[in-house]
Amino acid sequence: MARASRPERPSGQDFEAELARLQxxxxxxxxxxxxxxxxxxxxxxxxxxxxxxxxxxxxxxxNSVFRHVEARPGRRVMAVGEACARERSYCQRVVDGRLPPLERNVPAREDFSRLPTFDFPIGSYLSVPLRLQGGRIYGVLCCFSFAPNEDLGQRDLRRLEMAAQLATRLIEELGT
Known part of the structure; x- marks a missing residue:
């Protein structure tokens, strides 16, 4: 299976420096x-x-209510305020341990064929819970690509977790 061409990714140092600047x-x-x-x-x-x-x-x-959405131009498949049943979402399954937080090639996984489908393809994803002080789960920070992405790894998951910490802090300080 041919891999989709992807734009060049910034280096990890660039990510960490920019996230620190945003913090x-x-x-x-x-x-x-x-x-x-x-x-x-x-x-x-x-x-x-x-x-x-x-x-x-x-x-x-x-329900899972989409509060903040960022999409590549021409790729928006959900809008702020829309909701879907939590049980239908990959993210809920990640939070409760039924799915891994990182999947590089969803179509290649036979066990994923039994999961709910959407009006758009999910080729790869990363998902982490947004855990508020006291341990309550607010929701999730998730990202996905339409095509599989074999380049994703644990470092990417750690970076998503770092971004989730910042997002959680902002949610706690400013509300929904």
Whole structure:
């Protein structure tokens, strides 16, 4: 199977330096709202990991509500405020341990063929919970590409976790 061509990813040092800059820039909550402060964080994740879509979903009852979405131009498949049943989502399955937090090639995994399908392909994904102080799970920070991405690794997952820590801090300080 041929791999899809992907844009060049910034180096890990670039990612970490930019995330550190964003942590400082958002330290006081700034004058913007949560979306304005999270947008560059999500864009950094999407660009660095070479993903098509990155989003923050809040768990509200039985639903996952998309609170913040960043997509490559022409690749938007979900909108802020839309919701889907948590049980249908890969992200819920990651949180409760039924799926791994990183999958490079979803179509190649036979066990994934039994999962719910969407109106768009998921070739690879990374997903981490957004855990508030006290341990309550707010939701998830997830990203995915339409094509498989064999280059993804544990370092990418750690970087998503770093971004999730910043996102969680902003959510706690500024609300949804």
């Amino acid at each position: 400082v820039a958002t330290a006081d909550g700034g004058s913007g709202g949560l979306s304005m402060l999270l947008s560059p964080v999500l864009r950094l994740v999407r660009e660095h990991l070479g993903m098509d879509v990155v989003f923050v979903a809040q768990f509200v009852g039985e």
